[in-house]
Amino acid sequence: MSAIIIDGKAFAAGLRERLTGAVAAFGASVGTAPGLAVVLVGEDPASQVYVRSKAKQTVEIGMRSIEHKLPASVSQRDLEDLVRRLNADDAVDGILVQLPLPPGLDATPVIALIDPFKDVDGLTDASAGRLASGRAGLVPCTPLGAMMLINSVLPDIAGAEAVVVGRSNLVGKPIAQLLLQQNATVTIAHSRTRDLAAVCRRADILVAAVGRPEMLGADHVKDGAVVIDVGINRIPAPDLGEGKTRLVGDVAFDAVVGKARAITPVPGGVGPMTIACLLRNTLTAARLRRGLADTAV
Numbered sequence: 001m002s003a004i005i006i007d008g009k010a011f012a013a014g015l016r017e018r019l020t021g022a023v024a025a026f027g028a029s030v031g032t033a034p035g036l037a038v039v040l041v042g043e044d045p046a047s048q049v050y051v052r053s054k055a056k057q058t059v060e061i062g063m064r065s066i067e068h069k070l071p072a073s074v075s076q077r078d079l080e081d082l083v084r085r086l087n088a089d090d091a092v093d094g095i096l097v098q099l100p101l102p103p104g105l106d107a108t109p110v111i112a113l114i115d116p117f118k119d120v121d122g123l124t125d126a127s128a129g130r131l132a133s134g135r136a137g138l139v140p141c142t143p144l145g146a147m148m149l150i151n152s153v154l155p156d157i158a159g160a161e162a163v164v165v166g167r168s169n170l171v172g173k174p175i176a177q178l179l180l181q182q183n184a185t186v187t188i189a190h191s192r193t194r195d196l197a198a199v200c201r202r203a204d205i206l207v208a209a210v211g212r213p214e215m216l217g218a219d220h221v222k223d224g225a226v227v228i229d230v231g232i233n234r235i236p237a238p239d240l241g242e243g244k245t246r247l248v249g250d251v252a253f254d255a256v257v258g259k260a261r262a263i264t265p266v267p268g269g270v271g272p273m274t275i276a277c278l279l280r281n282t283l284t285a286a287r288l289r290r291g292l293a294d295t296a297v
């Protein structure tokens with residue numbers, strides 16, 4: 001079988017293009033562009049790259065980018081005070097605190113402080129509750145992007161068997177909720193699941209979100225399954241030269257590509273959708289704060 005390689009980079013570019021038009025229309029009717037505040041604490045190299053891309057793409061589609069960079073030595077209290085100030089700032093429509101935070105800082109109370117109307121990461125309890133009860137709200141960006149890619153090859157998933165491997169609040173649990181909203185039959189598997197391969201082989205839609213390089217192989221995949229790889233793992237690549245690394249997913253792509261009906265690559269699959277969906281959520285938040293309808297983009 002020759003699998004469709006789902007091109008997340010191209011899909012994200014298309015979404016950004018549609019957002020550019022919608023942001024211009026928003027600006028014309030409201031008189032200001034949506035504003036996204038991103039908080040980066042410390043100097044984690046990957047987080048610095050992601051935050052730079054967020055700011056660049058925000059501006060490229062016509063929105064306002066507000067960046068706050070704090071040293072790793074910032075106190076929990078000062079970080080929480082910044083979130084309070086952003087909540088109160090009318091020029092800010094969306095707030096995102098880049099994760100992970102450096103050791104010594106606790107992300108849970110920081111996220112809990114974010115105004116749910118500005119929660120463009122979809123991580124507050126209010127957003128999680130809305131998602132769990134099937135009400136409209138702000139949905140975490142990576143799961144939202146992963147669902148868009150699933151629907152690009154499977155517009156109707158009612159009755160399909162979906163298996164999500166991983167149960168994080170950022171990815172696994174929200175993806176499971178989104179699949180359920182579309183009437184899939186959903187199983188969440190995790191590190192304590194017995195006979196993981198047999199559970200995964202039931203899946204018409206297999207979502208890998210465990211954070212373990214190439215953990216799922218051909219044994220885990222039913223012929224004709226749609227495989228969505230959310231993992232982004234940097235591993236040593238001595239073949240590329242001393243000290244070099246490469247990105248791989250949670251799925252052993254080469255082993256699985258011959259069995260799947262469609263599969264997302266790493267890089268270039270779900271990853272690029274994360275930032276595109278953050279921009280989408282920022283427009284949604286800006287519209288909802290002003291009582292405007294959140295029409296499709």
Ligand SMILES: Nc1nc2c(c(=O)[nH]1)N[C@@H](CN(C=O)c1ccc(C(=O)N[C@@H](CCC(=O)O)C(=O)O)cc1)CN2
Binds near residue numbers: 097141247
């Ligand atoms: N507050 C949050 N923190 C983090 C999130 C998040 O959604 N909210 N997600 C990740 C990091 N992330 C965005 O923040 C992110 C990850 C990956 C990509 C991406 O485009 N990946 C590319 C490869 C990039 C590379 O070469 O390293 C791909 O997969 O093709 C974008 C954003 C953790 N923190």
